[in-house]
Amino acid sequence: RKEVEQDPGPFNVPEGATVAFNCTYSNSASQSFFWYRQDCRKEPKLLMSVYSSGNEDGRFTAQLNRASQYISLLIRDSKLSDSATYLCVVAETGTYKYIFGTGTRLKVLA
Amino acid sequence: DTAVSQTPKYLVTQMGNDKSIKCEQNLGHDTMYWYKQDSKKFLKIMFSYNNKELIINETVPNRFSPKSPDKAHLNLHINSLELGDSAVYFCASSLLQDYNEQFFGPGTRLTVL
Numbered sequence: 001r002k003e004v005e006q007d008p009g010p011f012n013v014p015e016g017a018t019v020a021f022n023c024t025y026s027n028s029a030s031q032s033f034f035w036y037r038q039d040c041r042k043e044p045k046l047l048m049s050v051y052s053s054g055n056e057d058g059r060f061t062a063q064l065n066r067a068s069q070y071i072s073l074l075i076r077d078s079k080l081s082d083s084a085t086y087l088c089v090v091a092e093t094g095t096y097k098y099i100f101g102t103g104t105r106l107k108v109l110a
Numbered sequence: 111d112t113a114v115s116q117t118p119k120y121l122v123t124q125m126g127n128d129k130s131i132k133c134e135q136n137l138g139h140d141t142m143y144w145y146k147q148d149s150k151k152f153l154k155i156m157f158s159y160n161n162k163e164l165i166i167n168e169t170v171p172n173r174f175s176p177k178s179p180d181k182a183h184l185n186l187h188i189n190s191l192e193l194g195d196s197a198v199y200f201c202a203s204s205l206l207q208d209y210n211e212q213f214f215g216p217g218t219r220l221t222v223l
Contacts, residue, residue, distance in 0.1 A: 042217075043200055043214035043215060043217055044153065044200070044212075046212070049211070085151065087153065096141070096160075096165055096166060097155055098155065098212060100154070102150070102152050103151055
């Protein structure tokens with residue numbers, strides 16, 4: 001089993017749609033969780049951290065379920081500019097390693 | 111001002127050559143990383159340095175040797191390049207404590223012919 005797994009997509013959605021991505025991780029001792037965004041031929045950039053109680057940043061909502069070892073990202077009212085690859089990232093306790101998922105590709109269509 | 115910079119941006123070279131990629135960060139971070147992103151877009155940690163000390167060394171061929179002259183710089187030297195080394199190499203930096211956000215450089219696209 002991969003350490004961090006994501007559905008690669010692509011998810012093709014119309015503008016204004018709501019879309020959700022899930023990510024599962026294998027190490028129950030993982031400490032910190034993030035969603036990064038990577039545009040084509042660019043570097044990854046932090047979208048948001050994921051907190052245990054769930055958190056929201058504008059149209060983006062992140063949730064963490066430690067019992068089931070998954071993280072989710074919900075995007076409401078999708079914009080064309082949301083088209084990108086979304087990377088789930090898990091930081092392992094004590095090793096300082098950030099484990100990246102393979103990413104989920106989103107295409108928002110006009 | 112660029113926070114994390116890498117040079118060169120593109121590198122095309124022949125098999126068997128030796129090449130270096132340089133990385134610099136002006137964020138005052140104490141930890142720097144090298145990642146490799148292959149053709150399937152999988153981003154994998156290679157090395158990490160904290161205050162010039164190696165703290166992560168993944169299963170990477172010993173043809174790859176990182177060097178950190180100071181905490182703002184982390185360079186990657188690759189000997190005897192192979193076709194499979196073709197990838198995008200990203201440098202990143204962060205504050206070590208509390209698993210903070212990582213800031214990535216723009217990447218170096220290495221093509222080995």
